[in-house]
Amino acid sequence: MATLKLRAIGNSVGMVLPKDLLARMNLAEGDTVQVVESGDGLLLTTMPQETEAQLELGREMMKRYRESFAALAK
Template identity: 55%
Template structure:
């Protein structure tokens, strides 16, 4: 567990992430982080949750038209 202190950054408030936390998130300066609400609270991740939704839609499409894709592959 990491305790992070809120700090003034210009007209905003932010947190400074320690190097080890950045390494665990596999992010660096300039990368985008996403905050999602979970049953246990908030989650901070470098993974874009909307991208997962798009992947799942693609998977469903491919399942639905599996036979068509097989025929096209021949």
């Protein structure tokens, strides 16, 4: 278990993950993680590459058809 401290990063707040924890979780700068709220606190998990690819396709579709989605939402 690691204890992390929240720190100011520009206008936001973030936490720095220790190098040994990054190595154990096979994470590197730029990787995406999910934070899930649970009854016991927060759960930090890695995001499968397949999920990340699906999200990126969804973002592209939302951008491409933004006007159509806006019209449907009315």
